[in-house]
Amino acid sequence: MLSDTEENYLKALLRITAEHDGAGEAGTNQLAGKLNVRPATATDMLKKLREKQLVNYEKYGKITLTDTGRNLAVAIIRRHRLWETFLFDKLGFSWDEVHDIAEQLEHIKSEKLVERLDRFLGFPQFDPHGDAIPNADGDYIHEARLTLAETAVGNRYTIIAVKDNSPSFLQYVSQIGMGIHSEVAMLHRYDFDHSIALEIEGTKINISDKVAQNIYCKPTELTTYD
Amino acid sequence: MLSDTEENYLKALLRITAEHDGAGEAGTNQLAGKLNVRPATATDMLKKLREKQLVNYEKYGKITLTDTGRNLAVAIIRRHRLWETFLFDKLGFSWDEVHDIAEQLEHIKSEKLVERLDRFLGFPQFDPHGDAIPNADGDYIHEARLTLAETAVGNRYTIIAVKDNSPSFLQYVSQIGMGIHSEVAMLHRYDFDHSIALEIEGTKINISDKVAQNIYCKPTELTTYD
């Protein structure tokens, strides 16, 4: 049985190795940064996780998850996102409130609880932030997606997810009238700072490049009426 | 903010002081026993809880909860019973499965979560074992109740709660076809071991005194048709 702390390390490792795509490697510093802990602490934990065969690691070497480690990490992500969905769908929390509470709930130890929760929620495939929820086998939907920073001016896009789940960012996004499934029209991209002008629900707004980089979308498929 | 361990001590103290009615006192041994911990460990924690003004305690003296301590303990019981109700009502767990999972869920730190859960469940007043759920103010229903061991032969009773929440006991109770709201007719009480013969749903069964002492009931109110 893993401690909450060990689970958090696995989760952080999955995030890091999945993030800067392809590499699949993580550093001690990076890991420590994610967990708000000192590098020395991360080193200790890495030794412990290596003992348990959850990470591949040797001193000064790069860190990767073993298959077992990755499966466990995916299971934790699954629990986190299911709880977020519960809080949002059933208890009426807003999307900027769910993350912190789910951080606690994800560590509840009961296989059966997770499976029943999943069924109760109707086997949701995405959480309130648009992130895919792994199913009981660890499989989840990989959607083709791009950030608003990568879009082409003149096209229409549908918002499908946010990268940053922090309350302050989510509140900002809500405040400008944007949410998952919003449709936006790309009006202009300014050269000097790459900020963007777009239209959403008939309103024209500007967003910074930084914000744009944290919002995922896909080209809006035009419905054909025949 | 209290640690999970501290919360468990408060809960145990509330149970002990409420149990052997009137006294309102607990001993170190008793407390340690309830928490599966050594008396030495309990002593340490009592000092800590005294620091935080949650218990009245001085060495070799009797232990009582302060008002703050009691309020916190009631809040923990509230959370525990609400989660049990959630697991039972919404996720379809059986009454012998809910306790252990609720032991974990009760420590999730979020006032708002508890209040929303309460509303989602429709402000339930009793948990799946028939125990009263304190409301947000800490008030709960005090039902007049007696154990099956205290009933009079010849009368009819409605089961309203169980004292022992262990899976093995609850499974036994279910197995004999008994549950909350069951109606039973007291047929006989045997002198030699105080075991009881009763009828439930048309079936006659015998239960030991020990079992009888762990089941709460109230006289069945006969419905009058006019």
Add this chain to the structure above:
DNA sequence: GCATTTTTTTGGGGAAAGCCAAAAATATTT
């Protein structure tokens, strides 16, 4: 390619929660 910078590890410690064995205080028995 060598010096500097950055990253990572080591070694030594601390707080929380637990344990044990022995001492001290309180209760009980005769």
Add this chain to the structure above:
DNA sequence: AAATATTTTTGGCTTTCCCCAAAAAAATGC
């Protein structure tokens, strides 16, 4: 009331997770 038994506390030690400062290794810059 003294002797015995029980309960409770003390003091010392363990494990988990965290920290810091210093040393070691690796990466980077010129």
